[in-house]
Amino acid sequence: MNNILIFGAGRSSNSLIKYLADNANEFNWRIKIVDIKVNENENHPAVSYSALNVKDEFARDSEVKSADLVISMLPARFHKFVAKSCVKFSKNLLTASYETADLKAFETEVIDKGLFFLNECGLDPGLDHMSAMKIIDRIKNEGHKLLCFESFTGGLVAPESDNNPWNYKFSWNPRNVVLAGQGGPAKFIQNGKFKYIPYNRLFRRTEIIDIEGFGMFEGYANRDSLKYIEKYNLQGIPTIYRGTLRRPGFCRAWNVFVHLGATDDSYHLEDIKNMTYREFINSFLYYHPTDSVDLKLYRAMHIDQDSDIIFKLNWLGIFDDTKIGLKRATPAQVLEHILKQKWKLQPDDKDMIVMWHKFIYHDSTLNKKVKLTSSLAVVGENSEHTAMSKTVGLPLAIAAKLVLTGKLNLKGMFIPTHKDIYEPILNELKKHSIIFSEKVDDNIPEYC
């Protein structure tokens, strides 16, 4: 019998837990889920829940000690506590989070003890690594030369549940959506030139992407694409660019909040207790004794009277005289508060995950440039069983199965760019309808 210990009982753990529970009898697994507060979503004899504060070392150690494999779905800042116990008791650890310096610090011990730590094994990061590396490795193995790699992912709302002018609803942490793009410029490389986009222009330098069967999207650049050169072993590649997908028109309207200062999380607003939505917006605009807040905003942001942006902003209710009702908040927290009510997935709403890679390579056989695109769209079932939870949880769950059944025998600290990891995971994901479609075009213009 194998004991699987999962830290984190939040909504994003649903699909992970379900997969493990569904396979528990076959593989003789016992699954224990611990969190500061537990939501007992899975009613299965092999699954048990228990409250635990991850910072409580004694409680944590005693759980880890009796586990055969540990998975952490907690917010990233807590992984170091879990990792500490895993190293102490020589347990393998899986996470869907970025391999930060916090985690890298354990690498020597992980290697010394012959453990397997796998990070970035969710959706993004995770499925993006796996699906990209599969094609990158293939292109290289066939002897072609990769010239360009672009990759975009978006967590959106499915067309059938899309009923708001932003064409967007929250399917993951709203706070991260509000703060997206802050904390340094987007960095990438294009035709051999390093490029930087500051936050204030990030949402105005978008790229339009057409994904067959799912329509048009727009992509804005992610923070640091340069670090993927090493991760993907692409030294010398002339173009690498990673981004996030939204429906067209989202970014241009979102940019209003960015320029207004409404996404700032660095200070607390004065006198927030008495503030309305309208006053919140007004606090970023010049004083005028008679002009309306609406008009001042349109003028300051150069928004034409017939622009779709006006429709989007009005729909959010930002000009309403509604009291915010928070006691202490940054502008970003107020904005999140307003958006959470409007962009909430309703119980029967379906979310949608979209991923799109573009590769341009010099084909050594054809002796010309070829464009290959690979795309994925996954639609959720409802607000409980989301495409987000599925695409984050299944790669981790499959990785857990591979480890516990002895089919994955790497030792050290990894992200799923290794063929031994991505190949079996991608293969099994196909059975769960997570299937990438590829398209090749060998008739492309010179500059591309």
Add this chain to the structure above:
Amino acid sequence: MNNILIFGAGRSSNSLIKYLADNANEFNWRIKIVDIKVNENENHPAVSYSALNVKDEFARDSEVKSADLVISMLPARFHKFVAKSCVKFSKNLLTASYETADLKAFETEVIDKGLFFLNECGLDPGLDHMSAMKIIDRIKNEGHKLLCFESFTGGLVAPESDNNPWNYKFSWNPRNVVLAGQGGPAKFIQNGKFKYIPYNRLFRRTEIIDIEGFGMFEGYANRDSLKYIEKYNLQGIPTIYRGTLRRPGFCRAWNVFVHLGATDDSYHLEDIKNMTYREFINSFLYYHPTDSVDLKLYRAMHIDQDSDIIFKLNWLGIFDDTKIGLKRATPAQVLEHILKQKWKLQPDDKDMIVMWHKFIYHDSTLNKKVKLTSSLAVVGENSEHTAMSKTVGLPLAIAAKLVLTGKLNLKGMFIPTHKDIYEPILNELKKHSIIFSEKVDDNIPEYC
């Protein structure tokens, strides 16, 4: 005999040292100037120079021990070391820098030992406090109600030396000019409403100010005007706004660098060794195989072909193929490097300090609103004896004289908002042609 110890032998100490040297015989002073490297500018029998690393506690202590008064003109981050020794040996300390938490930490000891620490006693902060408080105290004493206080200061180039399209040259630390406005929004209060301006809009929300005899200026908001409510004892004031002065057109053009991301100091550029000015600008613009960098910039920034901004940017040479020649640099450091060569004060150039306050109060005698403006302009002699050095150094020097001659007997930690400090300093500054002119207007529109 009194020993005056000055930490900091930089250019901004010139006027301070000159004043003290000029008065050394009359008051029997000995002046010692210490710094990591000393520039022996003042050739006077009462003045001596010595090299000293302020972090060397032993060397520092032995200098402070034998001083009667200590003045620190070092960069602000070093004041804490000087303050530590001053407290240890019970010496009074004067600085022209902001009273940061570093310095505030010594307050209890300063009070317990009956010392006098005076900070923010230069130009801005310094002369701004003194000249504003003099009027604020008068308005209050006359029983009027203050409704609005606005205050602007600028370190600029004098009209006779103004020969570039930016109407600007550096008269103080260029790095601070490049980074101005970063690190949080500008905060102020206008007609009872709290207002916030994010960095990306700071240089587009300017106010035009006409200063008689010196022409037109534009002002942009300083970081945090709200903290002056307490400093100046203005609780409940409906409008308070502090800002920085430039010549009209500067801010709009500077905003191009802000939006481009060229003032970012948070990361190092890749491959800077081989980069030209033109490539630096191009690194913030989208890739295009044939469009020129100039055109791409104008388009991205919505700059019309006949705009003065083009003339200003071209004059700086930012589109030149000149190698930057730095080994490691942030965008802000590259921009500073380019600007330093173009905005340098030439030996005979004169700088200019401009300060302008606006007060609106309800006059209890006239029973109506009155506007009072107070303005100052000081022109330097040349690049050695600048208006900047004079207006920073003289208030400090006069404060030193007041302390050493027993005319200032306050104990504790102060900034010069106290009448006992500002009154004698402002009076003596008049003899040095630092004179504010006031103008009263009791016929003003309702909204003002």
